[in-house]
Amino acid sequence: MKVFDTLILGCGPCGIRAGIILKGAGLDVAVIEGSTPGGKINIAPRVDNYPGFTKIPGPDLAVEFFTWLNDAGVEMIPDMVTSLTKDEEGLFHVDCDNGSYLAKTVLVATGTKERELDLPKEKELFGHGLSYCAVCDGHFFKGQDVLIIGGGNTALKEAIYMTDLAHHVYLIHRRNEFRGNKYLVTELDNLPNATILTPYIPVAILGNDSVTGVVIENRETGEQKTLEVQGVFPLVGQIPNSQFVNIDGVKDEWGTIPVDPKTKQTKVEGLYAGGDILPRDIRQIYLSEVDGKLAAKAIIEYLKK
Numbered sequence: 001m002k003v004f005d006t007l008i009l010g011c012g013p014c015g016i017r018a019g020i021i022l023k024g025a026g027l028d029v030a031v032i033e034g035s036t037p038g039g040k041i042n043i044a045p046r047v048d049n050y051p052g053f054t055k056i057p058g059p060d061l062a063v064e065f066f067t068w069l070n071d072a073g074v075e076m077i078p079d080m081v082t083s084l085t086k087d088e089e090g091l092f093h094v095d096c097d098n099g100s101y102l103a104k105t106v107l108v109a110t111g112t113k114e115r116e117l118d119l120p121k122e123k124e125l126f127g128h129g130l131s132y133c134a135v136c137d138g139h140f141f142k143g144q145d146v147l148i149i150g151g152g153n154t155a156l157k158e159a160i161y162m163t164d165l166a167h168h169v170y171l172i173h174r175r176n177e178f179r180g181n182k183y184l185v186t187e188l189d190n191l192p193n194a195t196i197l198t199p200y201i202p203v204a205i206l207g208n209d210s211v212t213g214v215v216i217e218n219r220e221t222g223e224q225k226t227l228e229v230q231g232v233f234p235l236v237g238q239i240p241n242s243q244f245v246n247i248d249g250v251k252d253e254w255g256t257i258p259v260d261p262k263t264k265q266t267k268v269e270g271l272y273a274g275g276d277i278l279p280r281d282i283r284q285i286y287l288s289e290v291d292g293k294l295a296a297k298a299i300i301e302y303l304k305k
């Protein structure tokens with residue numbers, strides 16, 4: 001079986017930036033992507049802080065990223081990674097839904113996915129009024145009332161995005177202070193069809209075939225009320241996409257992957273990680289790209305040896 005110099009798992013900003021550099025250095029590299037190339041920016045309604053663009057819709061920026069990768073001639077393998085192991089000879093085995101691959105080095109750049117609320121009916125109503133992505137599914141809720149749950153930038157931005165489509169947008173957050181940027185809170189608060197409610201948590205999702213409402217509870221008073229909404233978007237944090245990493249000592253207790261800050265190498269020789277999958281407080285496109293660049297540089301040095 002062919003042995004790649006490097007396999008990059010995940011085609012987001014981190015994987016793309018690393019792929020372009022490794023290909024430019026003449027390495028035999030491929031990027032494996034299980035969903036949409038471009039990564040999480042595909043579901044960002046608006047990117048406010050990417051150099052060169054004052055404001056750009058996430059999907060448009062994702063296309064730019066993918067174009068850079070294509071123009072560099074980097075091989076893409078559309079497949080979902082299910083297992084990553086290392087054998088006694090030091091080769092990495094990457095198993096996917098539709099094939100298996102071997103590599104001398106691997107960069108894990110698979111990012112994170114949205115955390116679930118763990119409420120009854122959440123799974124049944126997923127796709128029937130419940131979604132974790134307003135940009136992907138917002139158009140289903142034109143003229144309807146929706147609830148966004150969360151207090152970070154993602155929740156705030158998706159709430160602002162939904163005010164253009166929905167009749168009314170509620171946003172609940174469990175604390176009175178927001179983790180997200182103050183200017184986004186102000187922007188949302190000033191919109192005529194948006195209501196911010198704090199400190200509230202969701203306690204039940206209502207509906208049988210589709211969402212008809214959400215019962216929310218005030219964390220200070222215990223008061224409960226029902227918001228009659230047809231759409232609910234839980235945006236309460238992220239969990240790392242690292243379930244497939246089957247090598248001891250690589251992940252921490254949260255499933256994120258600690259690395260050396262300079263080389264992005266994990267505790268395992270030849271195995272690198274970068275982007276949102278790392279333990280970090282701020283997850284941003286430029287940070288992922290920097291990780292991709294540093295990992296690529298270290299991989300080139302490592303393979304020279």
Ligand SMILES: Cc1cc2nc3c(=O)[nH]c(=O)nc-3n(C[C@H](O)[C@H](O)[C@H](O)COP(=O)(O)OP(=O)(O)OC[C@H]3O[C@@H](n4cnc5c(N)ncnc54)[C@H](O)[C@@H]3O)c2cc1C
Pocket residue numbers: 009010011012013014015032033034035036037038039040041043044045046047048049050079080081082109110111112153154157158241244274275276277283284285286288
């Ligand atoms: C709503 C929203 C708004 C945002 N706004 C901004 C902003 O304004 N500015 C900013 O800088 N950042 C913003 N971000 C954050 C930014 O999108 C991320 O920090 C960035 O995309 C992370 O890049 P990454 O390459 O680490 O991972 P990702 O972009 O998450 O890419 C990981 C890729 O790996 C793939 N993958 C996952 N598991 C597997 C598997 N098992 N097999 C194969 N492929 C897999 C995924 O499908 C994905 O394409 C926003 C995010 C969201 C959700």
